[in-house]
Amino acid sequence: MKPNEIRPDVFWVGVNDRVSELFEGMWPISQEGITYNSYLVRDEKNAIIDLSKEMLSEDYLAQLAEVFDISELDYVVINHMEPDHSGALLRLLSIAPQVKLLGMPKTVMMLKDFYGITENVERLSNGQELSLGEKTLRFVYTPFVHWPETMMTYLVEEKILFPCDGFGGYGTLDGAIFDDTVDNLDTYEAESLRYFTNIVAPFSKSVLSAIGKFEDMPIEIVAPSHGLVWRKNPGRIIELYQKWSEYYKNPAEIGVTALLGTMYRNTERAMNAVLDGIAAEGVPVRVYDVRKTHISYILPDLWTQRGVLVAAPTYEGGLFPTMMDALMMADRKRVGHKIAAYIGSYAWSGGAMADFERIAGKMEWDVINSIGFLGGPDDTDLHRARELGAQLAQQVKSG
Numbered sequence: 001m002k003p004n005e006i007r008p009d010v011f012w013v014g015v016n017d018r019v020s021e022l023f024e025g026m027w028p029i030s031q032e033g034i035t036y037n038s039y040l041v042r043d044e045k046n047a048i049i050d051l052s053k054e055m056l057s058e059d060y061l062a063q064l065a066e067v068f069d070i071s072e073l074d075y076v077v078i079n080h081m082e083p084d085h086s087g088a089l090l091r092l093l094s095i096a097p098q099v100k101l102l103g104m105p106k107t108v109m110m111l112k113d114f115y116g117i118t119e120n121v122e123r124l125s126n127g128q129e130l131s132l133g134e135k136t137l138r139f140v141y142t143p144f145v146h147w148p149e150t151m152m153t154y155l156v157e158e159k160i161l162f163p164c165d166g167f168g169g170y171g172t173l174d175g176a177i178f179d180d181t182v183d184n185l186d187t188y189e190a191e192s193l194r195y196f197t198n199i200v201a202p203f204s205k206s207v208l209s210a211i212g213k214f215e216d217m218p219i220e221i222v223a224p225s226h227g228l229v230w231r232k233n234p235g236r237i238i239e240l241y242q243k244w245s246e247y248y249k250n251p252a253e254i255g256v257t258a259l260l261g262t263m264y265r266n267t268e269r270a271m272n273a274v275l276d277g278i279a280a281e282g283v284p285v286r287v288y289d290v291r292k293t294h295i296s297y298i299l300p301d302l303w304t305q306r307g308v309l310v311a312a313p314t315y316e317g318g319l320f321p322t323m324m325d326a327l328m329m330a331d332r333k334r335v336g337h338k339i340a341a342y343i344g345s346y347a348w349s350g351g352a353m354a355d356f357e358r359i360a361g362k363m364e365w366d367v368i369n370s371i372g373f374l375g376g377p378d379d380t381d382l383h384r385a386r387e388l389g390a391q392l393a394q395q396v397k398s399g
Contacts, residue, residue, distance in 0.1 A: 159219055274311070277385070
C-alpha cells in the first residue's frame, strides 16, 4: 500500500502483515492478517507515532521514504514498547541517528532492556505537550492498555487520537484504511471484538479509565496501531470498547456460549438435549467444539454472552484436557460473572465436574447446576439435560 494522508501533513505509513500465522505467538491471524499502523506528522519538526514489527522494517522504511527524507526525522513517539510497535526502531536509527525518542518513564527503562538504547531519550509526563511548529502533540498516560508504560498521543489542532493498542483490531487494510471506505465494516468490528477479548479484555478497568481521560478532548479521528482508521464515526469504536470493557463488572448480553468436548459422543448427545431446553426458552446459543476451534474465536462470545454451558467428559479422573485448556484461558482473560452449567459423561469414576466447579468458582461464575452421568445418557439423563437447559436459559434471561 501507499502512504495515505489522513489530514494535511498527517500520514498513515503503516504496513500489512499477511505472513504471520500467529499474533503474539498464540492468536491465529493466518486468514485475517493484521496491520502495524504508524503515523507521520510533518511540520517544522517531523514526528513518527509508533513504528512496525522488525520483520517488516524494510517495507515500513520504504513507506516513510515515499513521504519524506527519513534523515530529516526529529522525533519518534513511542506509545507502547511491545515489539510489534517498536521492532523497526534500530533499523530506523541506523538511518536517522539524531532522532529523539519520546516515552513515559517506564518506556525509557524498556528501551534499555529491549534494545540497549540510553541516548537521545526523553522522559514524558502525563499531559505534557510538544510543539512541532503549527501542530501540537499531547501525551496522555494510559497504563495497562495494555502494558504498564502505555500512553496515547493526541494531535491537538487536528483532533486526532493515536491510541496504539487501544481501539485496535485484527485484519489487514486492503487498499482502504478508513471506516467509511471499506465495504465490510461489520467484519472489521467483529475482528476488533476478537482482538479486544484476546489482548485487551483483562485490562478492561484500565480501558475505561483511559476513555475517561479524553472526555473533554474533541476527537474527530481515531488512528490506532492495528486495524481501521476511524474518521466518519470515530465515536463508534470508542463506544464499542467501552461497552465491551464494562462487561468485566456488569451483566453481558442475553445468550449462551456452549463449549463442547467429547470423545465418543455420549456427552454430545446430552448437550443436544440441553440445547433443546435453551431453545425452548428463546435464548440464543452458540456452540463451539473446543477440540476444533481455537480459543481466540471462542472468547468473543464467552465475553459478551451471559450464559456458559460446559459439556465435557471425565478423562483420567479430571476434566477433558482440551476443555480445561479453554477454561484456563478464559480465567486468564478474566471472563467473569457468568451464569453457568455443566454436563458430562464418565466411565467408571467422575472428576470432570469437580474440576469444572473449581475453576468456575475461581472465575466467580454462578453455577446453577452440574450433571454427570455414567456411560451413555438414558432417557432420564436426557430429561434432566433438557430441564438443565431451560433452567440455564431462564437464569440468563433474568440476569
